[in-house]
Amino acid sequence: MVFIIRRLLQAVLVALVMSVLVFAGVFAIGNPADILIDPEATQAERLRLIQQLGLDRPLYEQYFIFLGNLLQGDFGTSFVFNRPALHIIFERMPATLELAFAAIFIAVVIGIPLGLWAGLRPNAVSSKAIMAGSILGFSLPNFWQGIMLILLFSVTLGWLPVTGRGPVGEFLGMRSSLFTLEGLRHIALPAFNLAVGLLALVIRLTRAGTLEVMPQDFIRFARAKGLRERRIIFIHLLRNILIPVVTVVGMSFGGLIAFAVVTETIFAWPGMGKLIIDSINVLDRPIIVAYLMVIVVVFITLNLIVDILYSIIDPRIRLEEAGQ
Incomplete structure (x- = not known):
């Protein structure tokens, strides 16, 4: 219990520090009045709008107002949409999720089988090709991959649509484009483009785990008992190599949400990433701050959950904390 309370306090402190950094960084960039106000507006109209947006107050005062509103779940009102910033982000969140x-x-689905193949046959030409492909997955810029996918599958072959989310279907009360065939066609290219980096990581983790586990005694004992190779691989091998893979995949979820900006911009995907780019272009500060704080909370929450789960799985972590 002490371990969990300490982690919760650390999470609150990190969130508070990040709120200061995010707010100061965003509000130090440009003046949204220069973009939002008509150049032909009178000085009185300009001053009235600046006061309405709260831009005439000192920066520290704006922060304390923001922090007080934040504790009440109010991230401010969008300069452009004239609606609560958090509501707009939550509207776009399902598409990003x-x-x-x-x-x-x-x-x-692709990375684990390829990693297994590369680990079970490390000297095969196909395995070396898989590892070379994983290196490319790490190396190639995400925006370039997206452009090449569009040129190949949309422009040249005409198989998949270029932009948009597609029609939304409903299943068990949930609405998503994943529940319609046309929606799946629309999400195929952006999802693969976003997955390339994580796919390369899963391949390498699975291969490394396979190479480490296969020579161990319990695998030899399973073979000596006459178990089929398929059973050894899918029961004994996978059970031991999936723990680090699942951990990395789980921790990468927040990163995928945060770094979907490039993919959403290239494919005009109507998610939070495209929203933040559009908001930066017009200096819509409440949207920018709310988006960044949501991402911060996502990362802190995921780290907190992982820490708590690790302390439950391995009590030594709690004991080490208590001994410090």
């Missing part, structure tokens, strides 16, 4: 889940699904 389904893109991130689709990317994780692609990375796991």
